[in-house]
Amino acid sequence: MPEKTVLLTIENNIAYVALNRADKHNAINMMMFYQLDKIIKQLQKDKTLRAVIVHGKGVDFCSGLDVKSVMKAPINILKLLFKWLPGQSNLAQRVSTGWRKIPVPVIMALHGRVWGGGLQIALGGDFRFVEPTATLSILEARWGLIPDMGGSLALKEHLPADQAKLLAMTGKEISAQQALEYHLITEISSDPMASAKALAETLIQQSPDAIAGVKKLYNQVWWRSDRFTLARETFYQLKVMLSKNQKIKSYNQTHDTSEAKIFKDRSSW
Known part of the structure; x- marks a missing residue:
């Protein structure tokens, strides 16, 4: 072994x-x-x-x-x-x-x-x-x-x-x-x-999609051009906003629920 x-x-x-x-x-x-x-x-x-x-x-x-x-x-x-x-x-x-x-x-x-x-x-x-x-x-x-x-x-x-x-x-x-x-x-x-x-x-209390998006965004753009950075910001923001986890996060904040729903498994980042 x-x-x-x-x-x-x-x-x-x-x-x-x-x-x-x-x-x-x-x-x-x-x-x-x-x-x-x-x-x-x-x-x-x-x-x-x-x-x-x-x-x-x-x-x-x-x-x-x-x-x-x-x-x-x-x-x-x-x-x-x-x-x-x-x-x-x-x-x-x-x-x-x-x-x-x-x-x-x-x-x-x-x-x-x-x-x-x-x-x-x-x-x-x-x-x-x-x-x-x-x-x-x-x-x-x-x-x-x-x-x-x-x-x-x-x-x-x-x-x-x-x-x-x-x-x-x-x-x-x-x-x-x-x-x-x-x-x-x-x-x-x-x-x-x-x-x-x-x-x-x-x-882990945050949206896994937002966390994944921030990590990938910053790793990709930190030393890239302004145009590339702005394009990737928009791309990942749209991806996060359209995810199921973002809808859960928004619902919990809007309704101030005492029992927060658990985020789903992170999507395919």
């Missing part, structure tokens, strides 16, 4: 994804790449989900790539980097970019070391709650590599180019407070998991 490097549990329509190589500081080996990729694809198809929380077992969220394990077989590099088309995500990138394609909020609860590939994974989420003593690093420079796991999509949304280059070229560690000042994280929390759960509970 293969090692369970990633654990998935679903409770009350919230998925909990746990990196499960605590004895290796959740360093990413090939099995973890495959299992994360499989779980992400499963969550992308689950229309009953309302939120996803990602966390790590043990003392660190993720210390980065398990270089020794991955490099012991040269074929692994090809498996990680191969893609049919240049614009698509390969296996290495999907463990970061895949979270962006899940049409519900993905919340990262981070602690300990969030280094290299671990930071790339975390950057794929919508929100990041970080323990005060955590450290973050784009660690690839120390191995003579570039950060190639898809985190660049988030970096260009959060950082000026010179600051991103500084972190990527030096591989320096930054504190949670510095990460907050860089706008790499959402909030510093003494209990990131509790903060993640609280946000998830708040968000």
